[in-house]
Amino acid sequence: AKNEILTSALKSRETAEGKASTLAASIIVSRDPKAADQQLAAIARVTAADIQRVARQYLGDNQSAAIVYLPDAMAQGAKGDTVGIADTVKVAPLVAPKDIVIHTAASAETRVAIPAPGAPVSPTIPNAVETKLANGMRVIVVEKRDLPIVTATVVAPAGGASDPAGKAGTAALAASLLTKGTTTRSAEQIAQQIESLGGSIGAGADWDAAFATVTVKADQVAPALTVLADVARNPAFAQEELDRARKQTVDGVAVQLKDPAALAGIAASRAVFGDRAYGNLLSGTPTSLPRITRESIVTAYSRAWNPDQSALVVVGDIATKDATALAQTLFGDWKRGNLTVVAAPVTAAPKPRVIVVDLPEAGQAGVVVARPGIARSDKDFYAAQVANATLGVGFTSRLNREIRIKRGLAYGAGSSVDARRSPGIVSASTQTKNASAPEVVKLIAEEMTKLGDQLDHFRCGGVLGLGGGGD
Known part of the structure; x- marks a missing residue:
């Protein structure tokens, strides 16, 4: 158990974001940037006797409750137990402890200025x-x-x-x-x-x-x-x-x-x-x-x-x-086999078409515009990644800006370039109200046109999973 906790803590520190989150939690909760390391040291010192003592104190039968979910019996009218509240239970207003630190935002006059950007950092690629x-x-x-x-x-x-x-x-x-x-x-x-x-x-x-x-x-x-x-x-x-x-x-x-x-x-x-x-x-x-x-x-x-x-x-x-x-x-002693790896066949781009899947009980429509893409080995792979990031990755991408921010037609919209051993798929997708699905398809097509200057470079057609009345 200690090994699991320690390994999980180490994994969380593998990225800059993880390290920042660990430090922030230590500062906010314990007001000490070294608290996370101190906690790991404390975990390493835990003994079997400590575990037994805590179990006896907190895991007694008088502190437990069993919840049994019986959907079949309930469907036939069975009722669950009624949980009563003892007379000794008293309800009191929730009041913050007097010693708790309340953080308030600094005023514009007292706020510390954001540091100037440092010198550019050259990434060190592991060998x-x-x-x-x-x-x-x-x-x-x-x-x-x-x-x-x-x-x-x-x-x-x-x-x-x-x-x-x-x-x-x-x-x-x-x-x-x-x-x-x-x-x-x-x-x-x-x-x-x-x-x-x-x-x-x-x-x-x-x-x-x-x-x-x-x-x-x-x-x-x-x-x-x-x-x-x-x-x-x-x-x-x-x-x-x-x-x-x-x-x-x-x-x-x-x-x-x-x-x-x-x-x-x-x-x-x-x-x-x-x-x-x-x-x-x-x-x-x-x-x-x-x-x-x-x-x-x-x-x-x-x-x-x-x-x-x-x-x-x-x-x-x-x-x-x-x-x-x-x-x-x-x-080293694993024996060779007789394997021949065959790549998936290259698929010719289909003619543009619209496919409608009627789901009468669906409250929203799923919208996808897709076509064959490129292989991972394609010389344009990295250019395609940048183009895709512009089109539909992140809150400020073109698709999200037009569909969510400007018109409120969806919670979000995005795109992907799924490059595989053989050419994969390029797609843009979102969910929207059934009635606004055609408008969303039009917006996606327009943004692809603007990005690529020619719609045929991106589009093979639209697929909509529609709720009732989607004709």
Whole structure:
């Protein structure tokens, strides 16, 4: 438990924003910028006897309440217990303690002037050192010595673009099961071992790759990477874990299909890419998920998770030679497979069209304007990122300014350039009242025209998830 708390505190300090928040909280709450470090030191001194003493004092039965939620019984008219208020309970006005410090804004005359900007800071890019094991696995190490924390990720070309026809969601489901048990560890043992080290472990997939990752304090790297290697190399794909994960995914997708914004995005991808690769739903659908068997999962894993197409990336407070040695120990005997990575096919831009999805009970419309984009390797990738930031990233972006700030048609509007191994998707989206959806589509198209000087560079059509009366 102490390791978990310490690791979480270290992770929060990895960014300038995190460090600033930690200092601000210490100053405001404790009036001492060193309070956060003092708190961590106090946590390190906590003993088992301290835990038992606190439990006896605060966790007694006379201080607890059990809440049981029985929706089926309640639907049949069952009533819950009536909670009475004892006569000894007295209500008194809430009065601030006399010793509390009340902060008031300084007047314009007494306010300290904002410091002048300092000299420009040149960013220091960490140096990535890459080696390759004899089995072909790439090992990439970035030393960052400012905090005693390390993150390691194993990544393989096992993304959703390789899902078999009719079985969308295979890659995502397989990746989610990596941490749910190996041939030597159960899901519970994996969680317990990583938590005992104060770390966190997770796995997942996107369109072009799948990954397993662990973050831990620097002094616990070896045992944490041992678990990570087991997860990446020896997943069990137990049937009961597959059944549980599939049911959870189906439930989640069912919720998405009732949400106008989510459904508009799903429809936009299908409109842009068709029924191939990127046009599927990454997580799968209520139709495709039941078709995915354990054999489907095992086959997908064996075709993609091989050392000569995988990489181990280690970043943090660890020497390159130590990380490389660990990689050799844990992954050096991983046997090569016969993997051929095939990129998703390039999709021709479809003709402009408008698709309307009628959701009679929806209170708002989800609006998406989308078209095929560019690949991550495209020479225009960085220019596209800057253009996208101008169009729809941030409160002052063009889309948000026109749709929210000027007209109040939505809480926000944005755009994205999703560059993948093969050309991805460019989209702009928002949610608005059903009646104002056509106006919003027009505004998005106009802003794209202004930015690109020609609308055809951005637009393939609009997708609207509309509530009742959306004709």
